[in-house]
Amino acid sequence: DADVTQTPRNRITKTGKRIMLECSQTKGHDRMYWYRQDPGLGLQLIYYSFDVKDINKGEISDGYSVSRQAQAKFSLSLESAIPNQTALYFCATSDLSDLGGELFFGEGSRLTVL
Amino acid sequence: KQEVTQIPAALSVPEGENLVLNCSFTDSAIYNLQWFRQDPGKGLTSLLLIQSSQREQTSGRLNASLDKSSGRSTLYIAASQPGDSATYLCAATDSWGKLQFGAGTQVVVTP
Numbered sequence: 001d002a003d004v005t006q007t008p009r010n011r012i013t014k015t016g017k018r019i020m021l022e023c024s025q026t027k028g029h030d031r032m033y034w035y036r037q038d039p040g041l042g043l044q045l046i047y048y049s050f051d052v053k054d055i056n057k058g059e060i061s062d063g064y065s066v067s068r069q070a071q072a073k074f075s076l077s078l079e080s081a082i083p084n085q086t087a088l089y090f091c092a093t094s095d096l097s098d099l100g101g102e103l104f105f106g107e108g109s110r111l112t113v114l
Numbered sequence: 115k116q117e118v119t120q121i122p123a124a125l126s127v128p129e130g131e132n133l134v135l136n137c138s139f140t141d142s143a144i145y146n147l148q149w150f151r152q153d154p155g156k157g158l159t160s161l162l163l164i165q166s167s168q169r170e171q172t173s174g175r176l177n178a179s180l181d182k183s184s185g186r187s188t189l190y191i192a193a194s195q196p197g198d199s200a201t202y203l204c205a206a207t208d209s210w211g212k213l214q215f216g217a218g219t220q221v222v223v224t225p
Contacts, residue, residue, distance in 0.1 A: 004157075031211070040123070042203065042215040043158075050211075058212075090157055094211070103148070103205075103213065105157035 003027045006091050006106035014114050019078040021109045023091030032074040033092040033103070034058075034066060043090065049074055081113045116141045118206050120216035128224050133191035135219050137204035142182045145207045149178050149189050152201045152218070161202075162189070194223045 004025045013019055023032065030051045035043040045058030047066040055066060063085060067075045078085055091106040117140045127133060137147070146165045150158040162171045162178040164187065170179045175192040191198055201220045205213040 035215075040217055042118075042217040043205075044215075045212065048212070092158075102160045102163055103150075103158070104160070107157045108155070110155075 004091055004093055004104050004106040006089075006109045008109060009107065010110045012112045012114065013081055015082055017081050017113075019081050019111065021076045021089055021091075021111070023074045023076070023106060025072050025091075025093045025104075027093055027095075027104060028071070029093035029095050029104070030071065031094045032068065033094075034064075034074070034076045035090045035092060036060065037088040037090060037108075046076065046089075078111075081111075083113045086111060086113045116144075116206055116208060116214040118204060118214050118216040120202075120204060120219050122219060123217065124220040124222075126222040126224060127194055129194060129196060131194055133189075133194050133198065133221060133223075135189040135191075135202050135204075135221070137187040137189070137216055139185045139187075139206045139214075141206075141208075142185055143209065144182065145209050145211070147178075147180055147187045148205045148207065148213070149176075149187075150203045150205065152203060154200075158203065194221075196223050196225050199223050 007022050033048045034046040037043050044060050049068045065077045089109045092103045094103050095101045119138045148163045149161045152158045164171045164180040177190045180187045201218040203218040205215045
C-alpha cells in the first residue's frame with residue numbers, strides 16, 4: 001500500500017458542485033500539504049497543516065477549504081467548483097522534527113470541472 | 115517572494131549522454147533545495163535533498179550541486195538511459211519549511 005493515498009484519483013464534475021478530495025498517510029508525519037499542479041506552472045501550495053490544530057493558507061487558498069480530521073487525514077474541499085479549478089491536485093507529507101525535510105507525495109487527484 | 119526557475123523547459127538527449135538540469139532561485143536564504151522526479155500521471159518522488167550548508171549530494175548516477183551565492187543548483191545525471199525520461203522539478207525550502215517549486219524540465223532520452 002502507498003504511504004500517501006489520495007481519493008478519488010479522477011473526478012469529473014460540473015460547475016457549482018461541492019467536491020472533496022481526501023488524503024490519508026501511514027508515515028506518521030505531522031506536516032501535511034495540498035498542492036495544485038497546472039501545466040507549465042509547477043506546483044502551487046493551497047493549504048498546509050503542521051499538526052491537527054494548525055491550518056495555514058498557502059499561495060492560492062481562495063475557493064478552497066481544508067479539514068485536518070486526524071494526524072493521518074487531511075481533506076481538501078471545493079465548496080462551489082469552477083472550471084479554472086480543473087487541475088491535478090497533490091497531497092504531501094513531511095516530518096515535523098526535520099524542518100524542511102523530504103516530502104512524500106500521493107499519486108495525485110485529477111479534477112475536471114465542466 | 116522566492117521565485118524558482120528551471121531552464122530549459124524541455125530537453126531531448128540520446129541514450130548515454132550526460133544530462134545537466136538547471137535550477138535558479140532569487141532568494142539565497144534557503145533552508146535546503148530538493149530535486150524531484152515526476153512520471154506522467156504520477157506523484158513526485160524525491161531524488162536528492164541538499165542542505166543549505168552543503169555544496170553537493172550524490173546518489174548513484176545522480177549528483178546535485180548547490181551554490182547559494184549565485185542562486186543556482188544543478189542536477190547531473192550520468193550516462194542517461196531511456197528510463198530517465200521524466201519531468202524533473204526543483205524546490206527551494208524557506209526557514210518556515212515551505213517549498214517553492216520550479217515549473218520543471220521535461221526530459222526525453224532516446225534509445
